[in-house]
Amino acid sequence: MAEQEILKEFEILETGSQFISSNFKGLQKKFGGRFIAIENKEVVANADTFDDIRRMLDVQKLNFSKIIVQFIPREGEIILY
Amino acid sequence: MIFNIDLIKEAGAERLLFNIVSMHPHSFGGIISVVDTGSPRTIISAGAASKLKISATGEKALPICGFGRGSIPCRKLDKFKFIIKSPEGKTKSVEMPVYVVDVPALNNLSQEMRISAYQIDTIIGLDFLISQKMRLIADFKNNMAYFEEI
16 A cells, blocks of 8 residues: 555544544534544534444445544443443 | 544543554555553454454454443454554554454344444554553643654
8 A cells, every 4th residue: 555545544534533623512512422424524424323324425425435434422421431 | 753642622521532544454444543541452443344344254253342332242353454653744554463343243233232332433452552562641731642652
């Protein structure tokens, strides 16, 4: 895999993780308890289940492997692993 | 060399997010993971395994490993290759054993279990710190966190 492709992948991740960390409260208010799909600092889909997100991205013809999918916990909900 | 970690600082939702890029054969792609020093092992989530088609089929079948709500089937991958990146854009290749959620087995479980399992992020556990000889710095007051090679 070319170094350029790897760095491009990191760019997508960094944009996504910084978007999540900077906007977490707002995301929680709007999408708490749901899965969201993020592309270029924009939530392009949200759904109750991971499978539904995948289906929605398929319908939108978005490249699933290049989209960040994240579960957003509800406000006040603490997730322990 | 250091490797930056993003912080979520919201009260009650504090979290350390760390980006990795999978170089596993036929499974190239990015994963946002959660740094969890309470976990002894690194675990590739159901979402990441499904999205990047990281298959553990053929690898060591494990008993159910317990994390999250209830137990989730997973398998051990003896060699998982991924890349981490420094703030200066330098990359470091990592190869270490990880656990991967067994998506085909998970799909045989109840809808409730599947939904619950997919809510769990990829976890970077203590084994990453130990095997890669890293220290973890997390300074929430100054909004700064990173791994540093020892």
